[in-house]
Amino acid sequence: MLESKHIDFLKDIVGEDNCFFDKAHKIAYCYDATKERYEPDCVVFPRSEEDISSILRYCNENAIAVVPRGSGSGFTGGSLPSSGGVILAFEKHLNKIKEIDIKNLVAVVEPGVINMDLQKAVEEVGLFYPPDPASQDYSTIGGNVSENAGGMRATKYGITKDFVMALRAVLPNGEIIKSGKRTIKDVAGFNTTGILVGSEGSLAVISEITLKLLPKPKYTKTAMGIFPSIESAMNAVYKTIASGITPVAMEFLDNLTIRAVESKYKKGLPTDAGAILICDVDGSLIEDVEYQLKAVEEKFLENGASEFKKANSESEAKDIWFSRRNASQSITIYGSKKLNEDITVPRSKLPELLEEIAKVSKKYDLKIPCFGHTGDGNVHTNVMVEGGSKEQLEIGHKAIEEIFQIAINLGGTLSGEHGIGLSKAPFMKLAFSEAEMELFRSIKRAFDPNNILNPGKMGL
């Protein structure tokens, strides 16, 4: 609980209208996509970088936890105030696109800007911001940077970190720092930008983000391949990319997911298929796009696709994407609770990964529908359980732990896009040695010696 003198001080900084400690606000800011609940002591809407600085300086001196929060759409509890304290919320004031610099292909934004709003704004001037997490309609750029968000287009374009050129941020002691420049090359000083991206709000509060933009490709084409088995589809994925074609997206659905979507939406999907692959290619020259599509078709057929379907219009492309876009919500037919993980392995290990997951499914007698971004080795693995039963949930968690271990043994990671936060913190020991964890703790202390920023996250 915050003492009343602290609340008075915070109100003094940001004004009565931007500082709340009533029950309604505490409830409104206690959740994220994990469905865990932790009420903050106070919700503050900073109006400026200077506000953030004053708040942090005060909280640092008084050992009050501060948790920066975008839209609360995270899957691992990164923005949950698990130790209470102050929620710093950016949606009210720090939500502006400050500049779209078409001369240098750069955008400068405040942390509360919604990803899709930025995408639309830059596309209006012929530019392109590729990172497109599934939450793009509501997640913020500040949250995307803090969790190093991925998305569908990572295969070709990379993830959030590949687009962050520079940051302004406030350290826990209230000092404002800049890192990086509006230039491709900048090698002066340590790469602070590099360590802040993906640091889950635990090192500094990001107050401004400078992003690299690309020219908007003029054409995108969509195609779908139907495969008899998971293995044939996974081979097609990595062999296509190794052949020199880099699709924008290469998404897959396994048989369980196909059947779930079909049972819900009756779209005429092939319910006996082992897997579907959905692929986008793009470019600014139609000949180039057609060439890529032809190469994908060849690789799909070489690797056992029974059918290859090209979209001839935007509405056909939308139809092809329908099954993927509705995968997540459809699989709930297999259980009321979904333990949704986002493990990632080197692409060539995908066949083995999915074979091993099938064994785990059999062992625990649990349905584990899988779909996701196979173009970059990132598989959304959904262990479905009946949420009401504590026993079932425990079995589900055991299965998840085994799957993490399998991914790590294959050279993969605990998390491709969701981060660690609270949910994956117990599994950090599977992935990191004690020396590595101690280094993380040292880095944390270097930025935040009093441990006020988003404490308790990442297993630190």
Added chain:
Amino acid sequence: MLESKHIDFLKDIVGEDNCFFDKAHKIAYCYDATKERYEPDCVVFPRSEEDISSILRYCNENAIAVVPRGSGSGFTGGSLPSSGGVILAFEKHLNKIKEIDIKNLVAVVEPGVINMDLQKAVEEVGLFYPPDPASQDYSTIGGNVSENAGGMRATKYGITKDFVMALRAVLPNGEIIKSGKRTIKDVAGFNTTGILVGSEGSLAVISEITLKLLPKPKYTKTAMGIFPSIESAMNAVYKTIASGITPVAMEFLDNLTIRAVESKYKKGLPTDAGAILICDVDGSLIEDVEYQLKAVEEKFLENGASEFKKANSESEAKDIWFSRRNASQSITIYGSKKLNEDITVPRSKLPELLEEIAKVSKKYDLKIPCFGHTGDGNVHTNVMVEGGSKEQLEIGHKAIEEIFQIAINLGGTLSGEHGIGLSKAPFMKLAFSEAEMELFRSIKRAFDPNNILNPGKMGL
């Protein structure tokens, strides 16, 4: 001076054949491209990661400085043992390409591998490693990663940091850590890879590097534009790129540089031109490459180019590149000592930057030929002085300091590719606030509390 017990211990670790403290070795390892000289106390060639670990653990306990060294080709003294101590040299043992993984488009190398050897090895299997610093024939990947090396192809492909997927490294306490994965997506734990790249060997000793590779583009085309003025050329650079074309390289030579090359080599260069731009475009479809070249031609002519020349063969391309490749050595006609800086500004600021540099040249009555990687805003600025005269050198340094300040005022950086090391350390205060410097020192302490790794670099 190292005590003899220390030397005995180091010999015990790596063997007599890999540990030297004779004068010849000290001299052989006392230099880099800055021409500053600092003799180490000892030169050690570790045979393995375990050797590095044993050496660091011992030196850490005994407060002995350790300086990792690739080929000593750096321009800012990053590998100079300015506090004495042990040189860790990688050219003898840790110089192997461990794996080229064509399935996942990844290479795994030891730090002592020469950049060009890696480029050739991956090109043999149809792959491509883009970072190509001018030192590519002799600089090492370990050095490239430590200085975050750039090169000619950065405009399209980015710099070293954009290709480092994972590292193994040894901390000063001897602990071996891994960071990153052989995957595009990995958001578990802090991005240690991000902070190690460009850290100039001052945080940890990198023992293994996993690099992203690309499919090798099938076609490259070269063209040259001749411009009446610097300003018209600089406008052509940023307007070409802002129009949606991303050339591989977009290099420029100013009038002083053109005249220097011509006076030395008599190639028929236009000595009255304000600037030359040299441009490479590439792709895997010839139509795409032709389309890019056409677009470059249009933009060059729109922005005042008096001539646009396309290379019709590899030998014509080589001819076009000749002036750029020989720029650095030719400009010595303007003075025996070259104060060579690599400032970088946002591309749209290039016209202003070069205008301001011309004023500095006039003010100090010094020739300042400029050339470089304008596609990414990176200009090699060469203040030419008579090296014998201390007075001239002082004036040169004053001019340099003014140029740094101009670049920073334009939103640029002290260093686009060379790093800070010793040479640029005095200028850190121009670019960074005291809070930022203190953060750098905190990060340094988090990794290296006893300050044994490459002490005194970066102005820390």
